[in-house]
Amino acid sequence: MVCLAALCAVLAVQMVSVGGAALKLEGSVENGATVLNHSMALVQRLDALLAQGNGSDVTLRVVTLGTEELKVIQGHSLVLGLQSDVLAELLHTANSSSLVLRESADSTAIFDKFIRYLYCGDISVRLSQAIPLHRLASKYHVWPLQQGVTRYMMQHLSSDSPAGHVVTWYQYAVQIGDMTLRNSCLQYLSWNLSSVIQSAEWRSVSEDLLMSLMQRSDLVLHNELELYEALEAWISHNQPADAVAENALQAVRYSMIPPQHLFRLQKQSPLMMKYRESVRDLLFLTFQFHSASPIQLGKYFALNCSLFMPRNYLSPAWGSSWVINNPTRDDRSFSFQTQLGPSGHDVSKRVTWNALFSPRWLPLGMRSSYSDHGALQPTRTDGGQPRVIITPASSSQDFAGVSFQKTVIVLARHQGKVLVRHVYNFHQSTEETGDFLVDADLQRRASEYLIDSSLYLHVIVKPIYQNLVTTRK
Known part of the structure; x- marks a missing residue:
């Protein structure tokens, strides 16, 4: 591994190559002292050091899992080890100056950006890059980057993307156990459900996410019938097991749907006709609810359960x-x-x-x-x-x-x-x-x-x- 003195010598050469940076005076402090800030010049030298590979003492060979694709990056063990304790340990135990790292295809595609962050401390992030960057930051214990990407994701839930991204981010948050990100995604989907169910993203909703949404009272949508029709489209596309379909149907708040629409669903909805038995008792109670005085019905049935509780309807x-x-x-x-x-x-x-x-x-x-x-x-x-x-x-x-x-x-x-x-x-x-x-x-x-x-x-x-x-x- 290159020693600190050797790396400093390389940085000195790089400083000459970039022509040096103009002195930046940040302002006077006590006792006549002045702060000289050359941090941007240092970042530029480190960026050039990585790009040119001068003084490199380690070769990172990034292999895409399941393929023979290979990306080669010349690096400096001192910088890499300072930024990541995982890389420091891998470099310490390596038997050669070549380190093989195996990554998923999306992580391999941005691995050079990830390494540049270790040198320069800044990175541009796109919606499609958020998950692989977060995954790399977590894997190699680069915590400032991990936290920064998490904030980016929470701030860009409403950003536009062709295929949608919030559902994918939700599923990733569940996978890694990030409850803050998971809850932010779930809240966004709940508050904007009318637009979500009209997008291609709705089809990619997982069974777990579907049930999490169906059970919430803070869904913002036009009415309950809109939710039923969206559920029908989801089941038609995903063809889940009967148990999943039945559980989802039982989470519909039928008492919030006027009787005339319920009559039509019973006769015209293929989903309702297929799973009629699983919701028969709910429909029976719903028609009682619509035909009797709530005060009379409340003497026999609990009316403060979710079946009788409106969501956030915009109608x-x-x-x-x-x-x-x-x-x-x-x-x-x-x-x-x-x-x-x-x-x-x-x-x-x-x-x-x-x-x-x-x-x-x-x-x-x-x-x-x-x-x-x-x-x-x-x-x-x-x-x-x-x-x-x-x-x-x-x-x-x-x-x-x-x-x-x-x-x-x-x-x-x-x-x-x-x-x-x-x-x-x-x-x-x-x-x-x-x-x-x-x-x-x-x-x-x-x-x-x-x-x-x-x-x-x-x-x-x-x-x-x-x-x-x-x-x-």
């Missing part, structure tokens, strides 16, 4: 979009109506809601004014935070047996696509969440939370039926 029955222009200036308000509940018994009943957006909202403990119906009144202060407050226009006595969860979806535009940026759940005011738009910086026109300088929201009201005392038989 007009459950909420309304709301575009707020100049969201840093004045309070804005609007009214909208929703269906009282998903039950057929409540389908004709409407609830009117008053929504208020305030860019500077006084903290809860400092408020004192209320409306006739107990609705919070806006109290603005320069030190307040943005808030959305949603209250019913009628008395709460009209909602016996039903409570309401409010959801505000914040939309953003990325690469021309409108996507869900954040989802906030609360009972009456977003102050209950504690983090509503806390990082939005609405004063900045280029804020990621704004579309054309406006705040694009979608407000959803989710009725939750309360359990009653079950009648004993």
Whole structure:
């Protein structure tokens, strides 16, 4: 192996070859001292050292698994060993100056970029390169690169790619046990499911991921029928085992689908006709739910289970979009109506809601004014935070047996696509969440939370039926 003195001599030669770098004065410090920063010149010399192979004492022979393809890289054991304890150990135990490394095809393709990072500390990353780079960084214990690629992946979930990449990243995160990346991918897929199921990426969803999605209540989609049709397309394409298909079908919330559509599915859906027996009891309970009063049904069945709990539906029955222009200036308000509940018994009943957006909202403990119906009144202060407050226009006595969860979806535009940026759940005011738009910086026109300088929201009201005392038989 080359000694430190020899490597320094090579670096000195490289410094002459690049003509030296201009002196950079970073500013004066105490006692008249000045910081001289030549770090960029050092990076340039190390880059040239790798490219030209001067003073190389080790040959990396990167073999693609399952093939005879070979990539040869001339390296310096001192640099490689300093950056990776795995490479240091391999070099220490090697019997020759040639080190054979076996990698997958995608890792081999970018191995020279990976080695250059060890020399220069910077690297360009594309969506298709994220997994192989993360794999190499993990294998060779280059932790700063591993952490940097993880951050890159979490920040580029919404980036556009021809075949999609979030599902692949999710499956990779599960494989390596990275729960933070896994949860970020799962959240993105859940919040943007309507666009995901319309893409080619939907077909590549694994059985595990499919069930993880089907069981969530925070899915953002037009309605439950859209999810059923997407499931039907997935099963038709992937042809899973009967047990997998049955489990997925049993996770559909049939009570959120109007009876007229359920009748059609029973007669026209090949999937429903094939697995009718596996969902027969769920359909029977669903038709009871739609035909009886929830208060009566609640005496015999638990209504707070997932079957009777709405997801984040974008259809007009459950909420309304709301575009707020100049969201840093004045309070804005609007009214909208929703269906009282998903039950057929409540389908004709409407609830009117008053929504208020305030860019500077006084903290809860400092408020004192209320409306006739107990609705919070806006109290603005320069030190307040943005808030959305949603209250019913009628008395709460009209909602016996039903409570309401409010959801505000914040939309953003990325690469021309409108996507869900954040989802906030609360009972009456977003102050209950504690983090509503806390990082939005609405004063900045280029804020990621704004579309054309406006705040694009979608407000959803989710009725939750309360359990009653079950009648004993």
